[in-house]
Structures are given as C-alpha cells and as structure tokens.
Amino acid sequence: MKNYFFTSESVTEGHPDKLCDLISDSILDECLRQDKYSRVAVETFASNNKITIAGQITSNAKISIENIVRDVIKNIGYNNESTGIDYRTCDIDININRQSPDIALGVNIGGAGDQGIMFGYACNETEEYMPFALQYAHKLARRLTDVRKLGLIDYLEPDGKTQITVEYENGMPKRIETVLVSTQHKENIALEVLRRDIKEKVINEVIEEKYIDSNTKIYINPTGRFVIGGPLGDTGLTGRKIIVDTYGGYALHGGGAFSGKDPSKVDRSAAYMLRHIAKSVVASGYASKCQIQISYAIGMVKPLSLYIDTFGTNEIPEEEILKKVQDKFVLTPNGIIEYLDLQKPIYKETTNYGHFGKNNLPWEKIIKI
Secondary structure (H helix, E strand, O other), X not given: OOOEEEEEEEEOOOOHHHHHHHHHHHHHHHHHHHOOOOEEEEEEEEEOOEEEEEEEEEOOOOOOHHHHHHHHHHHHOXXXXXXXXXXOOOEEEEEEEOOOHHHHHXXXXXXXXXXXXXXXXXXXXXXXXXXXXXXXXXXXXXXXXHHHHOOOOOOEEEEEEEEXXXXXXXXXXXXXXXXXXXXXXXXXXXXXXXXXXXXXHHHHHHOOHHHOOOOXXXXXXXXXXXXXXXXXXXXXXXXXXXXXXOOOOOOOOOXXXXXXXXXXXXXXXXXHHHHHHHHHHHHOOOOOEEEEEEEEOEOOOOOOEEEEEOOOOOOOOHHXXXXXXXXXXXXXXXXXXXXXXXXXXXXXXXXXXXXXXXXXXXXXXXXXX
C-alpha cells in the first residue's frame, strides 16, 4: 500500500462525444422497445451543425432516426448553431445498412459477434464500489447539468468537463488535491461571477468538507472563456470516452466502446457482466479490489479465458475466487443477456456519468458468491 495522487475526469451530456453516444443509445433503445431481438451497431459523428449516422441495424422496428436525433439534441439543450449546434436546423446524414451475414452466422447460434477482451472492476473506495476520483468527477458533471437545466445558473450552456485529483495514503483516498471544472457559458458573463456560482452551487453541493483542505486547488474555467462548445468547438464521435464510461483509468480496458451496440455485442454485455461479478466479489468480502478479464472468439459460444486480479487485497486465494465465479455464472453471450435481462430499452440511462455505479442498472445488483 503506497501513497500517491490519482486523477479521473468526467464530461457532461453536452460534450460532443457524449452527444454522439446518447444519439446512438437512443436509436438502440427505440429499436429494442419495438423488437427486443434487434441487432444494432450505430455510430454517430458530429461536426459544426451536422450529424452523421452510420452503421448496421437489423430489426423489425420502424423508427425515424432523424426525429430521434433532433429530440436528443433538443433535450440536451442545444438550440444555437453559432455557439454549438441547433436541433432545428442541423443537417442529418444517415447511412445505415444491415448486419453482415458473415457475423450473423456466429451470433445466430449464440456465439460472440467478434473476438476481443473485456474487463470488469470494483473496489471499496465508495459506497457504489467505484473508484473515488471518478465517482466524484461524475457527481460534479451531473450537478453541472442539473444546475443548468433547473435554472439555478441560467447562463450555462450544455458542454462541460470535470476532473478530480485524489491523494491516496496507504492505498486509500485521504483528501482531494485538485478540483477542475470547465463549463460552457453564454457571452458576456463575468468570469468572477461564473467562478463564484460554480463554487457555491456545484462544487460545494457535491464534495464534502472533510475532503477539502487549505492545500486543495480549485480551478474553474482556467482559460477564462468557454462560449463556443459542443460540435462547433470540437468534433464528437461515438465511443471516444471509454475511460470516462468505465473506471476512470483505475482499471484496464479492452478497447471496445459501449454506446450504440445491442447486447449481443460482448464488448458491452460482457463488460457489464464482469462489473456485476467484480462488485459481488468485493461486496462478499473476498477482496477490497477486484479486476476480471474475459476473452471471446468470433462465432464461439464459450469464452476463451477468465482471469481475476485482486491486487493483493484478497482474503482467500484468487484461485478459489475464480472457481467460485466459474461455478456460479454462465458467461456465454446468451447466458449473460438472459441473466442481466439486457434486451430492454435501458441504454440511454447508461450513456452519461458512467455505465457503472448506478444502482438502478441490472449489473449493479450485488449477490452473495
């Protein structure tokens, strides 16, 4: 157990990459709402006042992709193409085909839709069994969105980012070293007013006093200006915030993104299952940290490998934990879908502020192993 600093970031729903993730997951949800057997792999690209949708959909659902896109942009709050994007005037380009029959050969018999590696993780740093810095970065980002939508700070715009640096002592969070908040805002807002409001109505409402001391550094809009945002300030793309989506850099990542993919894609479903298992391992008292890796081959039903690392925090041998997991869970693609009940339109709930650590999602339930 050593002393160190660790940093994680989060972003708001108005961040251009998250705008794209939410569009992709909204298309997926509508397909699953009408046809739970839908096969969906949709990517979204946003730049200036244009949205491009591309990918594959095989489904009996009848959907209007254009209407879904405009509703998502409107609900986020983008209505001005001069500073971000406008849901009323943006150009929408759609290029969708059906799933490759070569891939379907394996998926139709219950096999994995691709080769790959996935990871799950849990720790006892927070009550959500999530890493401390990431969980607080998510809370700040969510609060930043809430104060904007509730009108508590009426000059904010949708784009924003947060970041937390935590000091660890003997391997556990001790205090917060740095808080960083960058938020898009309307023109002609005095910087000192913005910084005061963010400190009082966002940071102070999220972070407990016990984690802040006289040495904690707080940075709010350090460049001094953030008027241009969203797809006008930076391009957006589905699947580009995979570390924000998972464990904030605390754990390994297999490289596969989540949003826009139906649960037959093990990139998504297996990562969710491993989170459930890792969380249950920690909650069962077998370790205070747990990381699990799994691997699949395209078209094959059973996983190729399963690996557990408890970083030396295990109370029983890791081989015993692995045996308990193998005896308890069916880790085939279809087994995971059935166990977690993943063929429902639940994916918009996952898109923002992390796919893990939200107790209403099925993979966040804890069972005794």
